[in-house]
Amino acid sequence: MSEDDDLRIEGIAGELRKPVRVSSRLDERVMRAVRELPRHSRLGLWSRLLRPRRVTVTPLPWAGGLLAAGLALAAVIGTQYVLGDSSDGRPSAKTAANAPQAVQFVLVAPDAKKVSVVGDFNGWDVTHAGYQAQHRGGGVWSVTASVPVGHHRYSFVVDDSLWVADPLAPRAADSDFGGPNSAIVVQSQE
Amino acid sequence: MNAVARAALTLLAVASAAAAQDPSLASRLDKETLAAVTAIVDSARLAKIPTKPLVDRAFEGAARGSDGQKIVFAVKQLSMRMGSAKTVLGPRTTPDEIKSAAGALEAGVSVRDLARVRSASGKRPVTMPLAVLTDLIGRQVPVATATDVVLQLAKSGVKDGDFSLYQRNVRADIEHGADPTVAATTRARGLVARTGAVTNPTK
Numbered sequence: 481m482s483e484d485d486d487l488r489i490e491g492i493a494g495e496l497r498k499p500v501r502v503s504s505r506l507d508e509r510v511m512r513a514v515r516e517l518p519r520h521s522r523l524g525l526w527s528r529l530l531r532p533r534r535v536t537v538t539p540l541p542w543a544g545g546l547l548a549a550g551l552a553l554a555a556v557i558g559t560q561y562v563l564g565d566s567s568d569g570r571p572s573a574k575t576a577a578n579a580p581q582a583v584q585f586v587l588v589a590p591d592a593k594k595v596s597v598v599g600d601f602n603g604w605d606v607t608h609a610g611y612q613a614q615h616r617g618g619g620v621w622s623v624t625a626s627v628p629v630g631h632h633r634y635s636f637v638v639d640d641s642l643w644v645a646d647p648l649a650p651r652a653a654d655s656d657f658g659g660p661n662s663a664i665v666v667q668s669q670e
Numbered sequence: 671m672n673a674v675a676r677a678a679l680t681l682l683a684v685a686s687a688a689a690a691q692d693p694s695l696a697s698r699l700d701k702e703t704l705a706a707v708t709a710i711v712d713s714a715r716l717a718k719i720p721t722k723p724l725v726d727r728a729f730e731g732a733a734r735g736s737d738g739q740k741i742v743f744a745v746k747q748l749s750m751r752m753g754s755a756k757t758v759l760g761p762r763t764t765p766d767e768i769k770s771a772a773g774a775l776e777a778g779v780s781v782r783d784l785a786r787v788r789s790a791s792g793k794r795p796v797t798m799p800l801a802v803l804t805d806l807i808g809r810q811v812p813v814a815t816a817t818d819v820v821l822q823l824a825k826s827g828v829k830d831g832d833f834s835l836y837q838r839n840v841r842a843d844i845e846h847g848a849d850p851t852v853a854a855t856t857r858a859r860g861l862v863a864r865t866g867a868v869t870n871p872t873k
Contacts, residue, residue, distance in 0.1 A: 600722075603694060604729040631766040631797050633730070633773075643734065650801050650837050651808035653776035656727065656744035657734050663773065663801045665766075667830065 580626040581666050585611075585636070585646065590619030592638045599634025599664075601627045606637050629668045633661045695728060703728075703738030710745050719752045720765035723772070751775045758784045759796065770800040777807040783817045790824035798830040799823065802837045809841065811850045819858040826862045836861050 585597045595613035602608040602625075613621035613636075633652045636644040645651060645660035652661040696704055707728045711721050727748050731741035755771035756763060758781050763771075771784055779800075787796055787803070799820050806816035823833065836857055843853035 598730075598733055600726040604726065604733040606733060631770045631773075631801065633726075648838075648841075650805035652801075653773045653804055653808070655776055656747065657731055657736050657740065659734055663770075663804065665770075665798050665801055665830070665834075 578629050578668050580628045581669070582624050583627040583664065583666060584622060584624045585613065585634075586620065586622045586648070587613065587636045587638075587644065587646065588619050589621055589636075589638055589644070592619075592621060594639050595621040596637045596640075597623060597625065597634060598637055600632040601625075601634070606640060627664070627666050629666050632664050632666065634664060635659065635661050695725060698732040699728065699741070700738055703741055706738075706742040707745050710742070710749050714749050714752070717753060719749060719756055720768055722765070723752065723769050724749055747776075748772060754781055755784065759788050764795065764797070766797045767795055767800070770797040770804075773804045774800045777804045778813045779803060779807070779817060783821075786821055787817075787824060790821050794824075795830075796824075798833045802833050805837055806840065806850075806854055809844050809850050811840075811854045815851050815854060819854050822858055822862060823865075826865045828861060828865050832861060832865065 587595055589595055592615075595615075596606050596608070597611040597613065598604045598606055598608070602611050605611075611623060611625050613623040615621055634646070636646060638644055643659045646662035649662035649664055652663040654661045695707060699707060707724070711724050714721050714724055724745050727745050728741055731744055736744075751772035752768050755768045755775060759767055759771055774784060775781070784800075787799055791799060803816055803820040806819065807813055811819075823836065828836070839857050840850075840853045843857065844850050
């Protein structure tokens, strides 16, 4: 490197070492210009989301996994649908008018020790806590329970063994199992 | 296959089994009965017949201590009756109407008379009229008489509340010793006259 070159470099370095003179109003002018710009917060988010990036996927295991998970979810939803409504292929709108109604079941059974109500509304479960009648005195047993709108077959079970139809309710056909049953049609509050 | 895919496939297998078998049925029926009932329920689902009444019938059988063969037979019979009812009553029939109609068929009402009740009721639901019809037959009113009475009431535009009142009155009459046929026809005449007076006040 020649002596001239050294001098030229020294000169450039000297210029660069000088402090930069900035107008005292520069910050104010810049910030004013920034504030006047239109806001694009959503665009900023979108641009971040849509920003190209590199993703590496191993195809088969993930595709199989996602497909299986989707089918599993569909199967579970299908089960809920089948068990949760009358499953006639049409969705049932569960509105307030279709909400279960309070129904009082009454049986006069002076010698009974225990009276339960079983029917389509409780899965014919003799032990269902919400359908255990209470003795009100004088041999009168009753329970008020929530029953879905619709047509139901039911019966009283006395002392866990004797099946008794509701003497005040319409009779239901009972040729299948030979025991007496009653029918109830719970109406919506429309 | 990685762990995620294996877990998802396991979930699929479990969910498929759950879809095929009602878990509450599995806890109350033996293996053979469960398989037979599940097959009937699956078949009904494909035919768009309500399946809950079938499951309920199996529950009822189990609760009554019936053997598996009897439960399967009852569920199958109900499925067939509901299929007939759905066909006769039409595609817009609700599950409750189908269930009530299946009960009427079980009581001895013919498919033809079911169609007549449907026609006589117009756009009104037939759930209550058919429940009352089943009740009348259960109280020894002959099927033909009970059907005629309910047809007459339905044609007169009797509402569900009045059908219910009619059933209670007939029951009370029979319990007090009245002949079932006389009680059913006499109470029906009164209700038709009253309904006619309400719907045609000038007559």
